[in-house]
Amino acid sequence: MDFKDQQAIYLQIAEHVGEQILLGRWRDNDKIPSVRELAVALEVNPNTVMRAYEHLQQVHIIFTKRGMGYFVADNAMQQLRKIRKEQFMTDELPLLLRKIALMNIDFNDIEQAWKSYQETFQKEQNEKK
Amino acid sequence: MIQLSNISFAYSKGRPVLENLDLVLQAGHIYGLLGLNGAGKSSLLYQIAGLLFPDHGTARVLGMEPAQRSIEFLQSVYLLPEQSAASSLSAISYAAVHGAFYPAFDQEHFSLLLKQFDVDPRRPLDAMSYGQAKKAMIAFAIATRVRIILMDEPTNGLDIPSKRQFRKVIAGALQEDQLMVISTHQVRDLDNLIDYLLVLKDRNVILNASADHITSRILFRNTMDPQQEAGLLYAEGGLKGYAVLLKNTHGHDSKLDTETFFNALLTEKEAVLAVLNQNPTNHGILA
Numbered sequence: 001m002d003f004k005d006q007q008a009i010y011l012q013i014a015e016h017v018g019e020q021i022l023l024g025r026w027r028d029n030d031k032i033p034s035v036r037e038l039a040v041a042l043e044v045n046p047n048t049v050m051r052a053y054e055h056l057q058q059v060h061i062i063f064t065k066r067g068m069g070y071f072v073a074d075n076a077m078q079q080l081r082k083i084r085k086e087q088f089m090t091d092e093l094p095l096l097l098r099k100i101a102l103m104n105i106d107f108n109d110i111e112q113a114w115k116s117y118q119e120t121f122q123k124e125q126n127e128k129k
Numbered sequence: 130m131i132q133l134s135n136i137s138f139a140y141s142k143g144r145p146v147l148e149n150l151d152l153v154l155q156a157g158h159i160y161g162l163l164g165l166n167g168a169g170k171s172s173l174l175y176q177i178a179g180l181l182f183p184d185h186g187t188a189r190v191l192g193m194e195p196a197q198r199s200i201e202f203l204q205s206v207y208l209l210p211e212q213s214a215a216s217s218l219s220a221i222s223y224a225a226v227h228g229a230f231y232p233a234f235d236q237e238h239f240s241l242l243l244k245q246f247d248v249d250p251r252r253p254l255d256a257m258s259y260g261q262a263k264k265a266m267i268a269f270a271i272a273t274r275v276r277i278i279l280m281d282e283p284t285n286g287l288d289i290p291s292k293r294q295f296r297k298v299i300a301g302a303l304q305e306d307q308l309m310v311i312s313t314h315q316v317r318d319l320d321n322l323i324d325y326l327l328v329l330k331d332r333n334v335i336l337n338a339s340a341d342h343i344t345s346r347i348l349f350r351n352t353m354d355p356q357q358e359a360g361l362l363y364a365e366g367g368l369k370g371y372a373v374l375l376k377n378t379h380g381h382d383s384k385l386d387t388e389t390f391f392n393a394l395l396t397e398k399e400a401v402l403a404v405l406n407q408n409p410t411n412h413g414i415l416a
Binding site: 040 | 157158293297340349382383384
């Protein structure tokens, strides 16, 4: 895994875990890698992974069973989508809208691009199935 | 776990390497020991390991005095020097002979580590390349399972895949009751591995702080125009703009850039330390 330059490592690890859940690789109530296993895989300090797991517990993405490890929480995917959506709306969308405003892009063009993207996205999804 | 109080040490009179040094290290962490060449990194490790004795001050390691070199102490601390004396033994024989000094030595784990490091267990250590022999010794250090592991420039001489393997091995090895100190001047090798930073400068430890503490006080960012940034502490130019350290007044999380941070400490020591040592409650009100 390549770490990005500026975001805190523990948040990037949390995002990595979230990614596995969103991709459907880890499902509700699945056991996820132990702190040590993930530390080895990502070449990071185990205390940093611990911090990421604590963060994920606080936002109800994973939970711990004493002595048995960490598991994906019920409805983790919905919860993740909700969190990501909030992030997108507050952090990313304003930047995008600013560009659209600055370049005076016609919203019909955006809509057109969105529609054609939706089609290819749908195709991709169907091929995966 | 390790407590050094007011330690001074000189190899020759009038030229102290360490002076009035205080240091407390706790279990469960990987400490990165940084300092310029000749700053005294090795001397500090040797003090902890009981291989050099302080001229003044006291050292307590696991409740024992290193200079006494008691058997219990020697069984609990392992120092991997930057350069080990080449042995004509194979890795396996070396472990059989020297592992006996460490009650918790884990033969099976040693073999596994050699395999992960791609080191031939039957080849004499002095017939190996520098990097291969070094990896064998790193494997030995981990396999001792002692509570304090001190490593002096362990990544020196390792190729890129081996450095990667080194990080994996260390990340998987640390136990809660264990402590590792890794000295290095190649900070990038260990960037995400160390959770505490020790910086040695002017014969003393000028910084002993967790990465979390540093990023809670200092915001690391890349920018095109440092003068535009509020609370600028330090800026370092590159082709793609500047890496800057800012006062973290809004509690943003950023990634510790150890190399830039180290440079900042060397050139803007007072300002950077002031921000790190500031009382957090005052900080909130005044900022």
